[in-house]
Amino acid sequence: MDRRKTLKTILGGAVGTAFIGGSVACERTGDPVPASATEAENEGYGLRTAYEAEREAQLRSERFFSDYELETLVVLGNIIIPNVEESGFSEFCEFMAKDQPGVHATRLRGGLAWLNAESSRNYEGKSFNELTDDQRIAIVDSIAYPDPEANVQPPGVQFFNHARFMAMTCYYTSRQGIKDLGYVGNQPNVWDGPPQEVLDKYDLAYDPQWLPLYVDQEKRNEQVQWDENGNVIRG
C-alpha cells in the first residue's frame, strides 16, 4: 500500500464501476466458501492505509538493537522457549521496539543491560552471552519466578516477565506455536456445535426450546422463507 495504491483506490471510487465479483456463485455447490477465498494469498497482510505503509517502511529502515543485543535476545529467548528464534524472536523484538517504543524499547534494552551487569557481577566480568549454559540458567532461575506477595518486582524479574511475554507472543503467533497449541481454525468451516463427546464430558445439552431453530447446515444454501410473523418456514 503506497501513494500509488491510494490513488488507485480513489480512481476506483470515483469511477464507481462494478467491483463485485462472483462471490456468491458457489452457493449451490454446498461448499462452505468460494474457492477464490482460499487461493494463494497476496503479498503483505491486507490493505494498509498510506499512513500505515509509510510508517512501516520508515520503521524497517531504522535499526534499534545492536548485533550484540540481538544475539543476547536469541540466547535468552531460546531459554524461555526452546528454539523460539525459529519463530522470528529477535526480529519480532527489533520490530516491536520501534513500533511501540514506549512499551518495548527501554524495557528490553535496559533489561539486556541489567542482564549483562548481573552476569558480570557474578561471573568475573563476563556478559550473559559469554556464560556457560549452567551459569545462564542460574541467572534465569533467579529472575523467572516473581514473588506473588510483592507489590513491586525487582528489575530482573520485571525484565524477565517482559521477555517471557515477548517469547510467548512470538511463539504462539508462529506456525510452529499454533501447531503446538492445536488451534485448527482460520479456515472455511461449517460450525455445528461442539462435538457430542465434549458436550457429554461437560454434561451439557442443547436447550430443547432452541434445538429445532438452529441453522440446518445441510440446507443453508436454500433461500430462507418466513411466515408472516417472521418464523422461518422449515422443511
Place this chain on the structure above:
Amino acid sequence: MQIKKNAKEYDAIIVGSGAGGGMTARRLAENGLNIAIIEAGPFYDPTDKEMVTQLRWPWESPRRGASTTRPFGDFNAAFGGWDIPGEPYTTFPGTNFEWFRSRMLGGRTNHWGRISLRFGPDDFKHYDKDGLGANWPITYDEVKPWYTKVDKLIGVFGTNEGLPNDPDGFFLPPPKPRLHEMLVAKHAKNVGVPFVPSRLSIVTKKVNDERGLCFYCGQCSRSCMVKADFSASSALVIPAMKSSGTVDLYTDSMAREVITDATGRATGVSYVSKEDRREYTINGKVVVLAAGSCETARLLLNSRAPGQDNGLGNGSGVVGRYLHDSTGLNVSGFVPSLMDRQRYNEDGVGGLHVYAPWWLDNKKLDFPRGYHIEVWGGMGMPSYGFGGGILEMQRAVGERVGGYGPKMIEEMNRYYGAYVGMAMRGESVAMYDNYCEIDPSGQVDEWGIPILRFNYKWTDYEYKQAQHAQQTLRSIMNDMGAELISPEPGKDQEYGLLAPGAIIHEVGTARMGDDPKTSATDRWGKLHESPNVFISDAATFSSQADKNPTWTILALAWRQGDHIVEELKKMNI
C-alpha cells in the same frame, strides 16, 4: 481522478458512507437519483483480494497483529481509531470522552460486532417510563416495518422470543452455541439471568442473491470477503453504485461545512481534498449528513446560515448536546473446568452466539435503564498478547507462578480455551450537560477544520447500573467456578465503567423531536431550520437503548431515504 470543480447539481449529497449514509445512498440510488457521497477515507471493498485481511495468519504481520495503528489489532478492518494523527480533539478538564473514527468506505461497519438489535416500544418512550431524557417523536410501531425491511435485505440471525422490549424480527436461523457459551448460559440461569441465541447480522442461511454465506472463521471484524456479514461498503454503497442511479464517490474528502443560500436552504457541501489539501464545493438539492454523531454535529456547528450564527440548524442550542454512549464494563476469569480441552475448530461466527437481553424491571432497582450481557472466550486464533496472562492463570490453578521452558509451554497449552469473559453494555441517560462543541481555543485539524471539545461525565444512573452489572457478571462467573482476574472495582474505580466513547455507540447530538425549541431534527431527521438538510446517522437518536444502535440507524435511514424520494417527487424539497 478527483472530480475537481463541479458545476453539476446532484439530487443529493451524502456525507459519510457508514450504516446511515450507506443505506440512504442505496435507497436514493435505487430510486434513480444522482447522488454524491463524500467520504473522509479511502475506497474499501472487503471482497477485493488486495485488501483482504480475513484468513491471514498472525505471523504475516510484523507486529503479530498488535494494535499499534488499529485499536482492535492489525487485521481489523477499521482504519482509524480513538486517536488519528492530525485529527485531534480535546476534552474539558475533569471530563472524559474517547472519539472513535474510522475513515474509510463503510466506516465503522467494516469492523463492528454485528450485534443487531431492534429498539423496543419502551426504548422510544423512555421518558414516559421514568421521566428522564426525552421520548422519541416516533413509536416502535412506526419504525417496525423498516426494521423488517432491513432484516430481509441484510440478514440477521436470531430467534423470536416474544420479549416485550426486545422485539421479534425476521431472523435467519442462529448457529449452535459454543462450549463456553453453553456453560455461561447454564450458570447464568442458576443465578437468574436468562441467555438466548444472539442476534447478529451474519448470513447463516441464504437471504438473497447479493450476499454470501458465513463460513465460520470468526473474523467479521476483518470484514467478510464473501459478504456474509453486514458492512455498509459491501452491502450498501457498492450495490448502490451498481443500481439505476448515478453515484459519484468522493473518497479521501473531508467534509468541512454545509453551504446555504440566503434563506438557510442548503445548496451544497464544501470539503477538503486529502490529495491536494484544497477546498472544493459540490452542489446538491438535498444534503444528508451521516458522518457519525459527533462528526455530524461538528459539521453543523462549523456551518453558518443567515440568522444561524450558532451553527446550522442550532437555534435550539441542542446540537452537540445530549451526547451519550452505551455504558460498558468487562469481567473475565479463568475457568479451571475448561482446562485440557479437546481441540476442534470453534471459530464460529465473528461474535457471541448467545447473549442476555435486559431481563429486569428498573422500577424495582435503584437505576433507571438496563443493560445486556455479551460473552466471549474459547479456542480462538492466537494474536499479539497471547500467553501474556499466563502468570494469572498459574496463580488461578495454584501452579508455581513464573518459569520458562517446556514446562511453561505445556501449562499454556493446558490453559488454552479456559479463559472466559463477559461484557455489560447498557443504556446511559441522555444529559443536556454531556456534549461536544467547537473547541473555543480555535484549534484546527490538519485539514484546517475547527476541532471538537468534549464535555462528558457519567452520572449516578450509570454508576449504579455498573455496580449492579459487576455483581451480576461476577455472580455468574463465580457460579461457574471461575477465578476472577481482578477484584471488584469500587467507587474510586468507577465500578469498572469504561470511558464514554469506548463502546463506540455515541448518539444524540442532533436529537429528533416535534418541538424545534428542544430538538434539532424533526421526526424524519430533517433539520427544523433548513428545508433540505437531513441527518441519517445516530445523531438524531432522542435516546439510546440497552442495544447497539446500528439496526435502528439502518431502519431510520431507509425510512428517511424513501421519504426524501417522495418529497423530491412532490417537489416539496
